[in-house]
Amino acid sequence: MTTSDQIYRAVESQISQRMLLPGDSIDEESLMTQFGVSRTPVREALVRLKSEGLVSSISRGGSIVSKMDVQQLVSVWELLSDLEGLCAGYACERMTRPERQALMDAHLAGEAAAEADDQVGWQQANMAFHEVLYAGSRNTFLRQEILRMRTRTVAYRSHSFGAVGDAMHAHLEHGQIAKAILERDAETAVRLMRAHLRPEGATLINLLQSLPKDMLR
Structure with a gap:
């Protein structure tokens, strides 16, 4: 792994863990010091992050974590829900019996966090x-695309979680998805997963209204 790759992964990780939020500046000098490198590998990593939409250039120079406007956010969220649904359909057709049991075990493992409305614990279980x-x-390509979209929207989804529904509601939806997959009902699994990830109507309005204005373009 090159130094540029290491820097890319470090910044991507900070975004996915919400250590860097939309609109936050990327400190190139700090990255140069942290990795003991010149500006070149830092710039190479930032070019890659920009090509994936995670980082944007600003007019006065420098880079920030990308913001999205409402239309962009809804569009990416919509596509994410469709890709997650596609993933559920593939999994329903291709998972082995032990993997199906592992899915149910993962669902049951999240119950305590859901009951306690433990946001950190629930995010890990989720x-x-x-x-x-x-x-x-x-x-693997589908997984990569889903994770990229999750990283790009994580700050918005996490901040707006209360507007979408509580942890127990999401946990119960996981149970329905797991049941459909155990029964090898791909059509139902796809439909449930898409609904699980895609807020609509009044829920979507509440979600968007809950976002801080400085997170939007």
């Missing part, structure tokens, strides 16, 4: 559940 599906889909 990601563990989806990762079982990504592996079960047998499609």
Whole structure:
């Protein structure tokens, strides 16, 4: 792995973990010091991040974590829900029996966090559940695209979680998806996953209204 790759992964990780939020500046000098390198590999990493839409240039120079306007956010969220649905369909067709059991185990493991409305614990349990599906889909390119979109929208989705629904509601939806996959009902699994990820109507309006204005373009 090149130094540029290491810097790319470090910044991407900070974005995905919400250590860097939309609109935050990327400190090139700090990255140069952290990795003991010249500006060149830092710029190379930023070019890659910009090509993926995670980072944007600003008119006065420098780079920030990309912001989205409402239309962009809704469009990416819509596509993410469709890709997650596609993943659920593939997984339903391709998962082995042990993998299906692992999916149910991942669902049950999140129950305590959901009951306690433990946001940190639930986010970890939620990601563990989806990762079982990504592996079960047998499609690494699909997983990469989903994770890229999750990283790009993580700050918006996490901040707006209360507007979409509480952890227990999401946990119950996971249970319905897992049941459909255990029963090898791909059509239902796809429909449930798309609905699980795509806020619509009044829920979408509440979600957008909950976002800080400085996170939007």
